[in-house]
Amino acid sequence: MKLLRRCTWLLTLACACEADEDPRAPREVNAEVSEHIATVVTVRWSSDEPTIGYVEYGPTEAMEHKTPLGKAESMEHEQLLLGLTADTLIHYRVVTWDGDDAAASDVRTIRTGDLPVGFPRLEVEGDGNDLFTIVPVLGSTTAVVILDPDGKIVWHHRDDRELDFYRARLSVDGKSLLYNAASVSGDPADNSELVRVALDGSESSSVEVPLLAHDFVEHPDGTLAAIVVEYRDVDGTEVRGDKIVEIDPEDGTQTTVWTSWDCFDPEEWPGDSPDHGWTFANALDYEPAEEAYYLGMRNFSSIAKIDRGSGACEWVLGLSAPTFEFADGSARFLHQHQFHVRGDRIVVLDNEGSPGNESRVIEYQLDFETKTATEVWSYVSDPTVYTFVLGEPTRLDDGSTFVNWSSAGMLERVSEDGESLWKLSSPAGFAFGFHTLAPSLYPSDRGKD
Amino acid sequence: MHRALPHACLALLLSSGCESTEPTGSSDDGVRGNVLLRDEHNYESTSSLSIPTIETAPEADLEICWPDATTDIRCHDVAPEGDIDTVALLRFLHLEEDDVEVELTSGELKQSEVDGYLEYLTDHESTCARLSSMTFFGTPIEIEEEYVESEDHTYLLLFATGTTPGVGAKTMVFVKPTASSTNTRVDAVAGCGFLDFSAELTEVEKVRVPEQGPWVIDWRDVTRDSLGNDIVFESIDSVVVGFFEDMTLEEIEAQILDLELIATSMWEVKLEGGRTADLADARGRDGEGSFPGFSRDQEGVWMLALMCSTCQNPSPIVLAVVEPTADGS
Numbered sequence: 001m002k003l004l005r006r007c008t009w010l011l012t013l014a015c016a017c018e019a020d021e022d023p024r025a026p027r028e029v030n031a032e033v034s035e036h037i038a039t040v041v042t043v044r045w046s047s048d049e050p051t052i053g054y055v056e057y058g059p060t061e062a063m064e065h066k067t068p069l070g071k072a073e074s075m076e077h078e079q080l081l082l083g084l085t086a087d088t089l090i091h092y093r094v095v096t097w098d099g100d101d102a103a104a105s106d107v108r109t110i111r112t113g114d115l116p117v118g119f120p121r122l123e124v125e126g127d128g129n130d131l132f133t134i135v136p137v138l139g140s141t142t143a144v145v146i147l148d149p150d151g152k153i154v155w156h157h158r159d160d161r162e163l164d165f166y167r168a169r170l171s172v173d174g175k176s177l178l179y180n181a182a183s184v185s186g187d188p189a190d191n192s193e194l195v196r197v198a199l200d201g202s203e204s205s206s207v208e209v210p211l212l213a214h215d216f217v218e219h220p221d222g223t224l225a226a227i228v229v230e231y232r233d234v235d236g237t238e239v240r241g242d243k244i245v246e247i248d249p250e251d252g253t254q255t256t257v258w259t260s261w262d263c264f265d266p267e268e269w270p271g272d273s274p275d276h277g278w279t280f281a282n283a284l285d286y287e288p289a290e291e292a293y294y295l296g297m298r299n300f301s302s303i304a305k306i307d308r309g310s311g312a313c314e315w316v317l318g319l320s321a322p323t324f325e326f327a328d329g330s331a332r333f334l335h336q337h338q339f340h341v342r343g344d345r346i347v348v349l350d351n352e353g354s355p356g357n358e359s360r361v362i363e364y365q366l367d368f369e370t371k372t373a374t375e376v377w378s379y380v381s382d383p384t385v386y387t388f389v390l391g392e393p394t395r396l397d398d399g400s401t402f403v404n405w406s407s408a409g410m411l412e413r414v415s416e417d418g419e420s421l422w423k424l425s426s427p428a429g430f431a432f433g434f435h436t437l438a439p440s441l442y443p444s445d446r447g448k449d
Numbered sequence: 450m451h452r453a454l455p456h457a458c459l460a461l462l463l464s465s466g467c468e469s470t471e472p473t474g475s476s477d478d479g480v481r482g483n484v485l486l487r488d489e490h491n492y493e494s495t496s497s498l499s500i501p502t503i504e505t506a507p508e509a510d511l512e513i514c515w516p517d518a519t520t521d522i523r524c525h526d527v528a529p530e531g532d533i534d535t536v537a538l539l540r541f542l543h544l545e546e547d548d549v550e551v552e553l554t555s556g557e558l559k560q561s562e563v564d565g566y567l568e569y570l571t572d573h574e575s576t577c578a579r580l581s582s583m584t585f586f587g588t589p590i591e592i593e594e595e596y597v598e599s600e601d602h603t604y605l606l607l608f609a610t611g612t613t614p615g616v617g618a619k620t621m622v623f624v625k626p627t628a629s630s631t632n633t634r635v636d637a638v639a640g641c642g643f644l645d646f647s648a649e650l651t652e653v654e655k656v657r658v659p660e661q662g663p664w665v666i667d668w669r670d671v672t673r674d675s676l677g678n679d680i681v682f683e684s685i686d687s688v689v690v691g692f693f694e695d696m697t698l699e700e701i702e703a704q705i706l707d708l709e710l711i712a713t714s715m716w717e718v719k720l721e722g723g724r725t726a727d728l729a730d731a732r733g734r735d736g737e738g739s740f741p742g743f744s745r746d747q748e749g750v751w752m753l754a755l756m757c758s759t760c761q762n763p764s765p766i767v768l769a770v771v772e773p774t775a776d777g778s
Contacts, residue, residue, distance in 0.1 A: 038722070087682075087724075114682060116722040118759070121681040123559075139560075140613065140759055185585070356601070357542070357564055383543045386564035388585075409560025428558040428761065429615045 023048035025103035026077070026094035031110045036201025038113030039154050041081040045094045045105065048075070055079045057092035061107065068444045069097055080200055082441040083132065085152045086115045115153060119143070120430040124151035128421025129413045131402070132441055136165035136179060136433030137426075139409075144168045144179045144197075146441065151411075151424040155441075157197050159204075163189055166214045166390070169436040172222060174443030175199060180226065182212035184282070184389075188229045194247070199441075207247055209254065214390070215284040215338075215434060217293075222249030225293070227281045230259055239266050240277035244284065244293060244306070258293065258306050263313035269320045271299030283338040283392075283434075294341050301334050303348070305341075317346065317366070317373055324366065330375035331362055337406070338392030338434055344368065345376070347401060349391035357386040361393045361403055361414075379414055381405065381423075392434050407431045482667030482725045483777065486753075489654040490769040494675040494705075496646040496762070498522075498550040500605070500621050501638065507598040507626030509633045513569075514577040515608050520641035521619035523706040523763075527640075529576050533608050533619065538583055540565030540595070541603040546623050549603055555676055556762040564602075565595060566614060598626045608637050616759050646764065648675070648705040650698045655770045656753060659777030660743055664728040668755060674766045684757040685766055688726040690740065691715040694749040698770065701750060708765075709734075713749065716740040743773035 021027075026045040034040040043055050050073035056063040067079040077094075084090055090112060094105040118141040132154070133147040144165055146155035155177070163181040171178050176199060182192040192212035197204040209226055216226035224247040232239050241260030247253070260279040271278050276299065283296030283303075292314065293306040302318025317324045319332060326332055333350035340347045347363045354360050363377035379401065390406030399416040409426035426432070505511055513536060518529045527533070541549050542564040552558040567583035567590050583590050590596070596604070604624045611617040620640030658664055666688055674680050691712040693701055704711050716731035716739075731740035743751060751771035760766075 114722045114724060117683055117686045117720055119683045121679075121683070140615070385561045386542060388565065405561065407560075408564065426560045427556075428560050428563050429759075430560055 022103045024051045024096045024098060026053060026096055026105045029094050029105045029108065031081075031092060031108065033110065033113050034200045034202070037155060037157065038115060039084045039086050039156070040200050041084060041090060041092075041110055041112065042078060042200055043081060043092060043094065044076075044078045046076050047096060050075055051077075051096045051098070051102070053077060053094055053096040055081060055092055055094050057081050057084075057090055059085070059088050059090060061091050063091050063093065063107070066095075068442045082199065083146075083148055083154050084112050085148065085154055086112055088112050115156060116158070118158075119145070119153060119156060120426050122147070122151050122153070123425045124422065125425075126413075126420065126422040128400075128415075129402075131396075131437040131439055133402075133411060133435050133437055134168045134170055134177065135404070135411075135435040136168050138164055138166075138407075138431045138433055140429035144177060146177075147411075147424070151422075155199070157201060159195070161191075163192060165433055167216055167434040167436075169218060170438060170441065170443075171196065172218055172220055172443070178216075178218060178224075180212050180214075180216050181206075182214070184214050188213065194224055194226060207252060209245060209247070213242060214282045217284055217286040219286060220288050223247065224249070225257070225284065225286060227284050227295070228256075229277070232261065234266055240280075241266075242279050242281035242295075242297070244295070257308060258295075258311040260297075262311045263304060263306070263316075264300075264321055269300065271297075271320065272301070273299045283336075285339070285341065287341070294339070296336060296339055298335050298337070301332070301336060301353075303336070303339055303346070315368075315371075317364070324371050324373045326364075327372050327374040330364065330373060331378065333362055337387075337390050338404075340393055340395050342395050345395065346373075347377075347393040347395050349387065349393050349403070351387050351389070351391055354380070357388075358384045359387040359391060359405065359408070361401060363395070377416075379403065379418055381410070381412060382420070385410055390431070390433060394435070394437055396437075402435075402437060404432055404435045406433065411435070480725060481669070482665030482727075484656060484658050484664050484666045485670060486656060486666065486668040486755075486767060486769060487654075487670045488673055490656045490767075491671060491673065492653055492675050492765075492768040493649045493677075494646065494764060496554045496644060496676070496764070498554050499643055499645070500546070500550060500623055501643075502546060502623040502625055503632070503635050504625045504627040504630040505632045505635060506630050507628060508593045508596060509580075509626075510592055511580040511596075511624070511633055511635050512577055513580060513606060513635045513637070515620075515637040516576040518608050518620045518637045518639060520639040522621075522640035522644040523646075524641035525707075525710070527619050531573055532610050533571055533576070534573075535607075535609045535612050535617075536569045536571065536578055536583070537607045537609065537614065538565070538567045538580070538590075538624075539563055539605045539607065539615075541605065542601060544603055546603055549605060549623075553761055555678065556760055557678065558761060567595075568612075568614070570612060596626055598628055606635065606637065613759065615761060644706075646706055648702055648764075648768070650702050650705075650768070650770060653770060655772040657772050657774050657777050658743060660773045660775055662729065662742060664740075664743075665725055666728065666753065667725045668767060669724040671755075671767055675764065675768065676762070680766065681757075682724055683722070684760055685755045686720050686758050687756045688718040688720065688728075688731070689715055689734075689754045689756055689765075690717075690728060690731060690771070691752050691754070692745065692749055693752065694745075694747045696750055698750060701752070705764075708752070708754070712752075713747075743771070 029045040052070040058064040143158040168179040183189040188211040193206040211229040213227035243259040279297040280299040285294040300320035305314040334353035364373040385408035392404040394402040411424040413422040609617040694713040754765040755767035
């Protein structure tokens with residue numbers, strides 16, 4: 001009893017000392033590792049006056065990272081610490097912002113958890129990468145991960161459905177991660193979905209989109225657009241084409257904005273692998289400024305630019321239904337997967353165009369006047385790899401190219417000169433889906449993906 | 450009791466929010482167990498594979514048969530018709546047969562070195578299949594393009610239990626498309642003799658455990674597997690404790706590939722992740738129920754293993770000899 005009374009007295013003193021503090025100061029600071037994702041920490045704190053603030057954090061006392069500044073003044077605060085590696089002691093402190101750093105908590109520590117069983121150990125050579133990679137893992141483990149620039153897993157999510165995941169991207173609102181759960185080997189799945197998982201893993205939701213194919217995008221307004229397989233009866237024969245379906249972010253309405261039949265005739269352009277379908281679209285990009293989709297079609301070995309409003313194909317580059325000619329001496333691509341259009345340049349992951357089983361990246365300059373595509377750059381990894389499915393190149397602002405060799409279980413950053421700056425390899429049994437890249441996992445710091 | 454008073458109040462104060470808690474540099478190593486495994490407790494092993502090669506005609510629709518696959522690479526019996534669930538053809542890029550053997554043994558094979566994978570799921574009625582019946586998850590093989598004579602490629606047929614790619618191989622054979630060959634039949638043979646595996650148990654430091662629980666096994670400090678590779682914590686999916694009645698370490702060493710067969714009793718904790726496991730959660734592999742503790746009237750050897758059921762190399766990642774003592778020290 002005596003102990004309790006003395007403690008009460010000391011607690012009173014403690015409250016008195018708080019009363020003298022800056023009312024903007026962060027109080028009751030606590031941190032918690034997500035029960036769903038071992039590498040995500042939620043920091044919560046309160047203040048006596050409405051304030052905004054942020055959290056400084058990192059694996060060293062220097063706390064190299066910080067969360068974005070809170071947007072609205074509040075007395076109860078919550079921020080996610082993202083980009084953390086597993087089993088790492090993290091230092092952090094809360095800072096209140098009032099035009100300058102007004103007050104700060106003491107520096108505290110918390111240890112992140114262990115990765116779940118089944119995630120691969122990734123080997124990295126070189127340090128020439130500065131981007132986070134958001135990418136599905138396929139094979140022995142089916143999951144979505146975010147890798148930090150050093151190739152370490154800093155976010156992970158598995159679900160038990162018997163489908164594969166082919167594309168992952170951070171949502172435009174910065175609160176969640178999106179991926180497609182589908183099947184592209186053999187027949188497409190009736191139970192395919194676009195899945196949304198909160199970045200702290202606390203909740204997930206999904207939109208049923210039957211017959212999803214490889215790829216989807218999210219528009220700046222949150223509209224989702226996905227490649228969906230479409231079957232039509234053509235003179236008594238079932239033809240497997242594709243369509244682009246948009247999902248309204250408000251009411252979930254699904255609208256077909258384009259189909260293979262809008263631009264192509266199966267009699268004129270039958271594709272080269274009828275057993276696997278007709279167009280067999282396998283890659284989708286969206287350019288908001290042009291309100292245009294770019295669609296890759298495996299069995300056409302072609303890429304089309306599609307006007308979102310009219311569904312018209314503005315141009316086609318490739319072997320089927322082309323509106324561009326390849327310049328003399330320029331290589332053709334075969335059974336390509338992803339690509340990246342930047343202005344009058346396009347880089348293409350050419351899975352099978354090179355002699356032998358050797359995949360490559362080819363860059364073309366597009367002359368829209370003469371409708372000519374001229375090869376201006378190409379890259380083959382050393383030693384060579386064969387990407388028999390998927391694969392994606394991304395041209396970056398500094399002129400380098402991020403190459404995802406997907407089924408070969410390799411990610412690579414390559415300079416303009418063809419020097420391998422950074423290479424990540426997975427153990428046998430683990431491949432990668434399509435990626436997106438981000439300089440930061442916080443939307444305000446993300447800029448152009 | 451009186452001396453404890455100021456400390457108790459201090460603790461209350463520290464937890465009540467004057468923002469002076471836990472100064473920088475205070476370390477939190479996470480939850481630790483009371484049975485700490487370290488590298489010096491782990492066995493060392495050496496292993497090598499010698500896989501036979503069969504030359505065949507290139508671009509040929511091979512007949513692949515396995516009625517003679519009556520033992521696996523650990524010399525355990527195999528029922529060819531019932532036990533072989535998957536026949537897989539792996540094509541390796543830039544690896545010679547010797548390289549494949551080394552990388553399979555070490556578990557260091559990279560996905561980029563496997564540039565083709567085809568499989569045939571057996572019907573358990575026949576023990577033969579055609580190469581043309583193999584697919585990549587439904588996509589059929591184009592034999593003329595994918596099974597060709599090549600200096601850059603090495604082909605390996607795996608005969609496995611289960612359907613997880615690369616896991617559960619019972620026997621295997623290299624097939625080599627060779628222009629001068631007219632052979633179109635491949636007969637897999639028994640796997641016993643392919644694997645040369647030895648383990649060193651007698652020199653390792655024993656793990657001392659208290660005779661009375663709790664026994665929370667902690668392997669955070671282990672850095673290497675038995676082959677000397679960096680440990681991959683995410684690959685450890687179970688902890689197994691076993692008792693080998695009336696056996697010596699030398700006898701166990703000599704039968705190292707038969708641990709599951711020669712153990713008197715085994716208990717297992719299945720893991721979702723983490724670096725600790727409480728043996729209170731262990732269950733008997735043969736229905737013995739919960740782990741009863743290390744007290745035994747019989748003489749024998751206790752062993753503790755960290756296992757990976759999906760690794761290319763099925764041997765334990767960590768295997769330690771356990772010495773129960775009164776207080777674990």
